[in-house]
Amino acid sequence: MLKEDCASTLKVHLAQSLPLPSNVNRPRIDLIVFVVNLHSKYSLQNVEESLHHVDATFFLGKVGFLATGAGQDNHCSIHRNTVLRLAHTYRSPLFFCDLEVEGFRATMAQRLVRMLQICAGHVPGVSALNLLSLMRSSENPFLEDV
């Protein structure tokens, strides 16, 4: 993501789990992306526990889920519907991306940077909540009534 061109400074902070230590001075967080590896149940458990530490206001468009590893079906220990359900419960967008593949990684980085720009308020006319409702309307209609 850092390779992408961006008008303002882009900072990425990686963490294995939340909460982040509170003694460090850090800039405002605009977007949280939870990465779930479909090959390991442990990563799903980790994400679920980290979600408890996220403030409620973040879920209005500033949280996204990224599921990786869907390409190799026989390595998957988590069913695809599990992450779909998780994303639906938290009303946040879900992306599927095989982070091992270079091309997919670059495309995903572009999408995330664009989303980040909107969440940080750098794109006039579109807010994070706008984006969220736009993305939700294109989802599978079956998911809505569950």
Place this chain on the structure above:
Amino acid sequence: MLLDDITLIVEISLSALIYRILLMRLLELIPPSADQSRGQAFSLISYDLITSVPSKQPTIQIMDSYTAPESTPRQSASSRVKDYFIGATPLQKRLESARKLTSFVPTPSRRKIPQCSQLQEDAELQKVAFLLHKQWSLYSLTPLYKFSYTNLKEYSKLLSAFIAAEKQKGLAVEVGEDFNIKVIFSALLGMKGTQRDPEAFLVQILSKSQLPSENGEGKVLWTGWFCCIFGDSLLETVSEDFTCLPLFLANGAETNTAIIGTWFQKTFDCYFSPLAISAFNLSWMAAMWTACKMDRYMATTEFLWSVPCSPQSLDISYAIHPEDAKALWDSVHKTPGEVTQEEVDLFMDCLYSHFYRHFKIHLSATRLVRVSTSVASAHTDGKIKILCHKYLVGVLAYLTELAIFQIE
């Protein structure tokens, strides 16, 4: 709290576990984070956007407990049949099934525990005895076009000629000549789930005995058999000319499998593809087979995990006494006769947390590669060995379901 009770049961029943670890090197795999509790605390936060106050409900319910619109594959098949107009073409049925699969829930969240089959008589037992205790490679097969059970002898001759031709490439071969090998097609009676399932049939390559004094059949070089158990969802979508036998099991040399596969593909316009079993399905198999009631246990229950780490991958093997595994399953199991997604997850999580408590290794971050119980043993590459004749049909039913899912 209910959670503590379950943890307590885990401690009592697993105290007598035998565990053996094969580690090539001990590595610090995952540093346990500071505030990681037992690993069993799953809670569902229902987020209410209006009040914007998350309400925590501590339940045992795991995130992926969804209620499927259809409870079992068989019931769903029958309900779909009722929805059709009388005389719907197979193409329409096929489109309907394809549309249903792209919707929310492709796999059922509950399945029936394999029932003890009726093959109790000795004669039938003998017929299927050769199927047990052999390692079979699994393939999924699309429906065969214009296959008829009456032409089995003809198919034997054609296949023998084909194999001989392949083995001596380039030389002209006549049908009906004497070869070193003999191919036999035979029908396997009783290998079906419902009356609608087509008959299973068996293909064997035998080496002809060279000495005239030896009577009878030669040595079996290769065995393969085709079957379909509870394949209702596939049977509905194909027309009359097709025979649906989606599961193919082969035992023997790979070259023979390839040759026979080519012949079938050419003759019946079908397609073989190797059936790999994902870790998710392996955990289902582990739960279902542990749930089967057995009089005596022949083998220990064993799991094998592969740890993805560089440069060499690690294998962790975890063996449990089968009665302890059954006791653990009984404490988890609630609905009689059925296995649900939550029970499978809870069963596996009990094993993971027990292992973590002793060895500080998160098995849930690794990949389940092999499951072996007294009923059957399965490897993720698509290899299966069935040990118990009573549950043969049950094991095959699940494999048929996986094969059908792969075809579709």
